[in-house]
Amino acid sequence: MRLPTRLQREIARLHFHDPAKSHRALADSMGLSPNTVASLRKRLQKSGQNWDALRILDDPAWHEALGTHNRSVAQTKPHPNWADIHDNMSRPDATLTVLWQEWRETVPSGIGYSAFTYGYRDWVRDRHIAMRRVHRPGEKLFVDFAGKTITIHYRDGRTVEAQIFVAVLGYSNWTFIWAVESQSIAAFVECHVKCFERLGGVPQWVVPDNLKSAVIRRTRDRIELNPIYRACLAHYNTAALPARPRRPKDKAKAEVGVQIAQRWVLFRLRDRMFFDITELNVELALLTDQLNRHPFRKLDGSRQDRFEQTERATLADLPPTRYEVDDWRYSVLVGRDHHVEHRGSHYSVPCDAAGQRVDLRFTANILEIFRAGRRIALHTLAATRGQVTTLA
Numbered sequence: 001m002r003l004p005t006r007l008q009r010e011i012a013r014l015h016f017h018d019p020a021k022s023h024r025a026l027a028d029s030m031g032l033s034p035n036t037v038a039s040l041r042k043r044l045q046k047s048g049q050n051w052d053a054l055r056i057l058d059d060p061a062w063h064e065a066l067g068t069h070n071r072s073v074a075q076t077k078p079h080p081n082w083a084d085i086h087d088n089m090s091r092p093d094a095t096l097t098v099l100w101q102e103w104r105e106t107v108p109s110g111i112g113y114s115a116f117t118y119g120y121r122d123w124v125r126d127r128h129i130a131m132r133r134v135h136r137p138g139e140k141l142f143v144d145f146a147g148k149t150i151t152i153h154y155r156d157g158r159t160v161e162a163q164i165f166v167a168v169l170g171y172s173n174w175t176f177i178w179a180v181e182s183q184s185i186a187a188f189v190e191c192h193v194k195c196f197e198r199l200g201g202v203p204q205w206v207v208p209d210n211l212k213s214a215v216i217r218r219t220r221d222r223i224e225l226n227p228i229y230r231a232c233l234a235h236y237n238t239a240a241l242p243a244r245p246r247r248p249k250d251k252a253k254a255e256v257g258v259q260i261a262q263r264w265v266l267f268r269l270r271d272r273m274f275f276d277i278t279e280l281n282v283e284l285a286l287l288t289d290q291l292n293r294h295p296f297r298k299l300d301g302s303r304q305d306r307f308e309q310t311e312r313a314t315l316a317d318l319p320p321t322r323y324e325v326d327d328w329r330y331s332v333l334v335g336r337d338h339h340v341e342h343r344g345s346h347y348s349v350p351c352d353a354a355g356q357r358v359d360l361r362f363t364a365n366i367l368e369i370f371r372a373g374r375r376i377a378l379h380t381l382a383a384t385r386g387q388v389t390t391l392a
Contacts, residue, residue: 003036005059005373006330006359008068010230011040014239016051018204022114029205029241031223038114043067059372078110082123089120096120135170138314140241141203143167143192145183145211146258148266152181152274162277164266164284165191168257169203172306177261177288179280186325188213189232193323196236201315205241206233215242227328235323237316264291329360342367344385349377 003011007030014026023041027034043066044054057065080103088094100116111119149161160181165188167176176195180187188211196202208214217224225240233239265287274280292304301309332340338354339346342362349358349369353376361368362381369377379389 003032003040003068005062007032008040008062008066009055009373010234011037012044012051012054013234013237015041015044017237017239021204022117024114024118025241026239028223029239031225034114034118040066040068058374062373077112077115078107079119080107080110080116082120085120086124136314137171137311138169138201138203138316140170140205140207141167141195142170142207142257143195144209144255144258146262146266148262150179150266150269150274150280152277152280155275160277162274162280163187164261165195166258166261167191167195169199169307169311172303172311173257174199174292174303174307174311175257175261175288177265177284179277179284181277183211183213185213185226185228189228189323189325192232192236196318197322199312199315201312201318202236202238203315204238206238207241207243209243214240228325231326231328232323236319260291261288264294324363326361326363329362331357332360334358339388339390340369343381345382345387345389347377347379348390 010030011026011032014021014029023034023038026041027037030037047054047066049065054062054065062068085096085099085103088099089096096117097113100113103116104110110116144166146164146166149163152160152162154160162179162181163183165176165178165180168174176198178191178194180190192206213226214229215223216226223242225242229240265284268287269283272283274283289304292307293302295302299306329342332342334340334349334353334356335346336354338351339348340358340360342360347367347369349371353371356371358376359370361370365381367379367381368375369379377391379391382389
């Protein structure tokens with residue numbers, strides 16, 4: 001298998017995070033081929049090992065456990081008549097799972113469930129047929145920035161157009177609003193951390209729009225997520241499922257949430273003057289709480305009621321520590337003096353790593369050095385350039 005080991009590990013983490021998720025969904029979240037994801041997931045299932053056992057393996061042990069080698073097999077399998085499937089889907093209580101099982105009983109060599117579901121959805125999309133979207137409790141959190149901003153007049157004379165982050169849970173429509181000074185990756189991560197903490201848990205998936213803080217590059221066949229954003233979501237044991245360009249239904253919850261936030265919250269602040277972003281966030285929290293407790297027009301209860309009664313219990317637990325923004329440098333060459341350079345300073349590694357390639361993970365305070373997936377050194381970052389840190 002030609003897939004880099006670090007991406008194999010990410011596929012494995014997402015597989016054990018949500019085993020029921022389709023290959024296509026995991027592939028979309030990582031910008032990989034669904035066939036690649038499917039191949040590795042089969043190996044994971046065949047190995048019989050869990051994530052706790054696999055995550056501690058270094059790269060050689062990982063390849064030994066899963067038998068990942070370069071190999072690809074192309075197969076052409078029969079497909080169903082999608083018009084017949086669509087006719088059956090219009091009947092009460094119909095599900096794609098049951099229809100696929102019934103079809104496979106008559107065509108044992110036919111396509112698998114993942115290819116079946118996405119083949120049907122592609123057929124529906126090509127014919128511009130509307131499909132009703134049903135959101136499960138705790139499944140998706142839709143996030144975006146509002147188009148409108150709020151001006152902050154700092155007492156030192158600066159003015160900043162505060163960006164308004166909006167997050168909406170797919171099932172309950174519970175809404176979170178937070179103001180930051182920019183749409184930078186650090187601010188974007190801050191918004192997610194605050195949102196997860198306010199929720200008291202973590203959804204299975206986060207659905208962002210294609211802003212640069214989330215998606216660095218997107219082509220027809222590949223999505224490249226911002227590595228800091230990916231690391232943040234991995235810390236909270238969730239993952240991104242970016243909305244597709246020119247597919248408004250993918251992010252309908254976020255767009256409606258932004259619209260409601262602008263009308264219910266931001267409009268009420270139109271004549272207010274703020275001198276500090278903390279002051280603004282206090283006011284946003286009060287108005288958002290009112291929004292969440294406001295009764296629905298066509299449903300019983302409110303956003304807060306649906307969240308408390310059903311959705312809160314389905315969220316995953318928060319990790320014991322808050323995420324700290326980190327970054328990576330891959331395949332960095334270690335010098336013959338068994339030190340590696342980072343931002344003008346040098347840090348030691350074990351002598352047997354001299355002349356080899358290592359990966360560096362660094363935060364505002366620490367530097368971790370990995371070789372073949374195993375950490376081999378941990379340093380406190382030097383305060384100034386030109387320092388040499390050597391551990392005995």
